[in-house]
Structure formats: structure tokens, C-alpha cells
Amino acid sequence: MLLAVFSALCFGASAQITVTSATFPVAGDTLRYAVDNDPVNVNPATPPGGSQLWDFSSLQISQSFETIYRPANAGMNSNSFPGAELVITGQTGETYFNVTSNRFEALGYAGGDPAGFNLNVLAKFSPPIAERTSPLQFFDITAQSTYLSLPFSTEQLPDSLFQGAPFTPDSIRIRLNTQRVDAVDGWGTCQIPGGSYPVLRQKRTEYTTTNMDIYLGGFLGWVDISQFGGGAFSDFLGTDTTVSYRFYSGTEKEEIAIATMNNELSAVETVRFKDNGLTDSHEPAGISPGSANIQAHPNPAVEFVNFNCSNLPRDLYTLKIYNFVGKVVWKGDYSLSGNKVIYLELDDFKKGTYLYSLSDGKGNIIGTKRLVVLKP
Numbered sequence: 001m002l003l004a005v006f007s008a009l010c011f012g013a014s015a016q017i018t019v020t021s022a023t024f025p026v027a028g029d030t031l032r033y034a035v036d037n038d039p040v041n042v043n044p045a046t047p048p049g050g051s052q053l054w055d056f057s058s059l060q061i062s063q064s065f066e067t068i069y070r071p072a073n074a075g076m077n078s079n080s081f082p083g084a085e086l087v088i089t090g091q092t093g094e095t096y097f098n099v100t101s102n103r104f105e106a107l108g109y110a111g112g113d114p115a116g117f118n119l120n121v122l123a124k125f126s127p128p129i130a131e132r133t134s135p136l137q138f139f140d141i142t143a144q145s146t147y148l149s150l151p152f153s154t155e156q157l158p159d160s161l162f163q164g165a166p167f168t169p170d171s172i173r174i175r176l177n178t179q180r181v182d183a184v185d186g187w188g189t190c191q192i193p194g195g196s197y198p199v200l201r202q203k204r205t206e207y208t209t210t211n212m213d214i215y216l217g218g219f220l221g222w223v224d225i226s227q228f229g230g231g232a233f234s235d236f237l238g239t240d241t242t243v244s245y246r247f248y249s250g251t252e253k254e255e256i257a258i259a260t261m262n263n264e265l266s267a268v269e270t271v272r273f274k275d276n277g278l279t280d281s282h283e284p285a286g287i288s289p290g291s292a293n294i295q296a297h298p299n300p301a302v303e304f305v306n307f308n309c310s311n312l313p314r315d316l317y318t319l320k321i322y323n324f325v326g327k328v329v330w331k332g333d334y335s336l337s338g339n340k341v342i343y344l345e346l347d348d349f350k351k352g353t354y355l356y357s358l359s360d361g362k363g364n365i366i367g368t369k370r371l372v373v374l375k376p
Contacts, residue, residue: 016050016137016138016187016200017187017198017199017200017249017250018135018136018137018250019134019135019136019137019200019248019249019250020134020135020136020250021101021102021104021134021135023132023134023248023249023250023251023252023253024099024104024132024134024253025067025069025086025097025099025104025253026069026086026099027069027070027071027085027086028069028070029068029069029253030066030067030068030069031066031067031068031069031253031254032064032065032066032067032254032274032275032277033064033065033066033067033254033272033273033274033275034059034061034062034063034064034193034272034273034274034275035061035062035063035064035065035270035271035272035273036059036060036061036062036270036271036273037062037063037270037297037298037306038060038062039056039059039060039259039268039270039271040058041058042054042055042056042058042059042259042268042271043268044056044201044245044247044257044259044268044271045245045259045261045265046186048185048186049185049186050138050186050187050188051187051188052186052187052188052189052201053188053189053191054188054189054190054191054199054201054247054257055191056190056191056192056193056257056259056271056273057191057192057193059192059193059271059273061193061275061341062297062306062308062341063306063341063343064275064341065343067088068088068089069086069087069088069097070086070087070088070089071085071086071087072084072085072086072087072096072097074087074089075087075089075094075096075110076094076110077094077096077110077111077122078096080108080110080122080124081096081107081108081110081124083098083107084096084097084098084107085097085098085099086098086099090111093109093110093111093112094109094110094111095108095109096108096109096110097131098128101134102133102134102135103130103132103133103134104130104131104132104133104134105128105129105130105131106125106128106129106131107124107125107128108122108123108124108125108128108148109121109122109123110122110123112347121150123148123149123150124148125146125147125148126146126147126148127146128146129144129146129178129180130142130144132248133182136184136200136202136248137184137200138184138186138187138200139184139185140182140183140184141181141182141183141184142181142182142183143179143180143181143182144178144179144180144181144182145177145178145179145180146177146178146180147175147176147177147178148175148176148177148178149173149174149175149176150173150174150175150176151171151172151173151174152171152172152173152174170215170216171214171215172212172213172214172215173212173213173214173215173222174210174211174212175210175211175212175213176208176209176210176211177208177209177211178206178207178208178209179206179207179208180204180205180206180207181204181205181206182202182203182204183202183203183205184200184201184202184203185201185202185203186200186201187199187200187201188201190247190249190256190257192256192257192273192274192276193273193276194276194277195256195274195276197247197249197251197252197256198249198250199247199248199249199256200247200248201245201246201247202245202246202247202248203243203244203245203246204242204243204244204245204246205241205242205243206241206242206243206244207239207240207241208239208240208242209238209239209240210237210238210239210240211224211237212224212225212237213225241263242260243260243261243265244258244259244260244261245257245258245259245261246258252274254274254275255272255273255274256273256274257271257272257273257274258271258272258273259271260272292309292310292311292312292313292366292367293309293310293311293366293367294307294308294309294310294319294356294358294366294367294369295307295308295310295367295369296308296356296369296371299370299371299372300372300373300374301346301371301372301373301374302346302373302374302375303345303346303347304343304344304345304346305343305344305346305371305373306341306342306343306344307319307341307342307344307356307358308339308341309336309339309340309341309342309358309366310338310339311338311339312336312337312338312339312340312366313337313360314335314336314337315335315336315337315360315361316333316334316335316336316360316361317333317334317335317336317358317359317360317361317366318331318332318333318334318358318359319331319332319333319334319342319356319357319358320356320357320358320359321354321355321356321357321371322354322355322356322357323352323354329349329354330344330348330349332344346373349373350373350375351373351374351375352372352373353370353371353372353373354370354371354372354373355368355369355370355371356368356369356370356371357369
């Protein structure tokens with residue numbers, strides 16, 4: 001009996017992996033991900049412990065994308081981030097990273113503002129915040145805190161933000177304080193479409209408090225309006241809590257899966273997972289085989305929309321979005337075949353009803369449908 005117990009303990013110990021810095025991204029890496037925006041039958045929040053099986057093989061692909069890491073000096077704002085080694089260039093800006101033997105950390109961001117006011121911002125984490133640490137082992141717990149400040153001149157902001165206010169401040173400053181706790185509380189096997197991996201599970205709990213100051217000049221200086229309710233900005237202020245379960249392997253640079261919970265922690269809101277090249281094998285719900293089609297999801301949309309295209313003959317296609325009077329407000333050309341997803345951020349779109357239309361290289365319309373855009 002003692003021999004059996006000892007053997008079981010040895011087997012359990014050997015089954016636990018250690019995630020090293022070899023899985024940190026380096027310049028030239030392209031990491032491929034897929035996202036399921038409406039996951040069903042997945043449970044990442046099992047009780048802590050080892051030798052578990054997390055079966056996410058039923059995940060569907062709502063969208064897919066690539067993250068390309070380049071040398072920091074390839075970025076337009078590299079001089080503002082001395083010591084950075086890597087940069088990710090997105091549609092609206094650049095994110096810079098530093099890499100050491102035990103930390104892969106975000107330094108900050110430069111580009112379009114997250115509020116969608118068409119402003120350029122330069123935001124630095126103080127101190128830098130580690131996205132990943134090494135070596136990562138079962139029972140590891142890491143606590144971090146960081147601060148971010150975004151100042152704006154009121155001349156840069158829409159006049160509508162201050163309508164009805166008794167005065168207009170000289171400038172405003174958004175302050176974000178983040179507290180993050182990462183706990184590796186499980187190990188086992190994670191199954192996703194196209195692969196099965198030995199993993200560590202890390203539970204990440206993040207508290208982000210947003211405050212806003214206005215500069216009134218004179219002896220008043222900066223005044224924190226959060227303590228007065230925030231006025232027209234009240235919806236943006238306060239503390240948000242985000243809980244996600246992150247699954248890391250010892251061999252893959254992509255996270256195998258990141259499952260983000262809803263605010264009540266009662267269900268999984270989204271799952272981002274390693275894309276094993278099966279994008280074309282999943283067809284959007286409601287699309288009949290054999291017929292070319294396009295469908296927007298989510299619809300209504302808030303921050304982004306995916307245009308799920310299916311059964312397309314290889315050709316050059318044009319996607320157009322029209323406003324309610326029939327004017328083209330957005331257009332994109334794509335070389336497509338089979339089943340593809342076109343991802344579009346809606347920062348520049350106002351609240352309202354639009355039409356979207358996909359046409360082939362000869363001008364034949366594949367489909368014209370309605371898209372509803374909502375804004376907070």
C-alpha cells in the first residue's frame with residue numbers, strides 16, 4: 001500500500017509542468033488566436049487541484065486574429081519607451097513590452113485613445129505590469145499594482161461632454177489604478193479544437209479603479225470629481241472587477257485558452273484560445289451549406305462586429321457599410337475563399353442603424369443586411 005501511495009505521488013509530481021521563459025514571445029513571433037463570443041458547455045472554474053481535464057473542444061470560432069511581435073525600434077513611438085524590446089502594432093496604436101528572464105511585462109501604449117475621441121495618447125504603466133512570469137508552477141501567487149494617467153486638454157474633447165456644466169475646466173486627467181492577483185491553482189489537461197495540452201491554470205483577478213480629475217487653475221488646481229459623483233462621466237468611473245482563467249502550456253507561446261467570466265461569475269463570457277488552423281472548419285450558425293452568405297455578429301454591436309462569410313468562391317470581394325440615407329461610410333476589399341471572418345472595430349461609428357453589403361469581383365451582391373450599432 002505504501003508503495004502504491006508513493007508511486008501515485010511520484011506520478012502526480014511528474015505530471016505537473018513548469019512553464020518557463022521559453023514560452024515568452026520574441027521579435028518575429030506571430031501568435032494565432034481564435035475567440036468564441038458565445039461559449040457553451042465549458043467550465044474553466046473547477047475547484048482548485050491537480051490532474052484535471054478542461055474540455056473546451058466544443059468551442060466555435062466567432063473571430064480569429066494574429067498578434068505579431070516586432071522589435072521595439074520598429075514602432076513609431078519607441079523613443080518614448082526606453083528599454084522596450086518588443087512592440088505590437090494594432091489598428092489604433094502600439095503597445096510596448098519589456099522582456100527579462102522571469103517577466104514579460106507591458107510598458108505602455110501610444111496611439112488612439114480608448115474612449116474613442118480621436119485623440120492621440122501616450123500612456124505608461126507605473127510600474128510596468130507583468131503579463132506573464134517565469135518559472136510558473138503550481139501554487140504560485142503573484143500580486144501586482146500599477147498606475148496609469150491620461151491627461152487631455154478640454155480643447156481636444158467634444159463640446160457635448162460639458163453641456164449644462166456651470167464651467168469648463170482647462171483640462172482633465174483620467175487615472176487608472178489596477179490591482180492584479182494571479183494564482184496558479186490547478187494543473188491538468190486542456191482540450192481545444194485541434195489540440196490537447198498539459199497545462200497550468202492561473203486564476204487572474206483584476207480590480208481597476210477609474211477616477212477623473214479636472215484642472216480649475218488657481219489655488220484649486222486639480223480636483224477629483226469622482227468624489228462628487230462624476231457628473232456626465234459617472235458611467236466611466238468606479239471600480240471594475242474582472243476574473244479570468246488562463247491556461248498555459250510549457251511548449252506553446254500562445255495561451256492555450258483564456259476564459260473570462262461575467263460580472264456575476266456565474267457564466268463564461270468569452271474564450272480566447274490558440275488557433276490551430278481550424279478557422280475554415282466552423283460555419284456560423286444559420287448558414288446553409290452550399291450557398292454564399294454573410295452574417296454580422298454580434299448584432300446589435302457595441303465595440304466591434306464580425307462579418308462571418310461562408311461558402312465563398314475564391315475572388316476579390318468588397319464589403320460596404322451604408323448609413324440610413326444610403327451613403328457609404330466604410331469600405332474594405334478582401335481576397336476571400338471558403339469561410340472567413342472580417343473583424344471591424346466600431347470606434348468611428350455613431351449609434352444607429354446601418355446596412356452592410358458584400359459583393360464579388362463582378363459586382364454581384366452576395367447579401368445586404370441590417371446592422372445596429374449601440375453606444376454606451
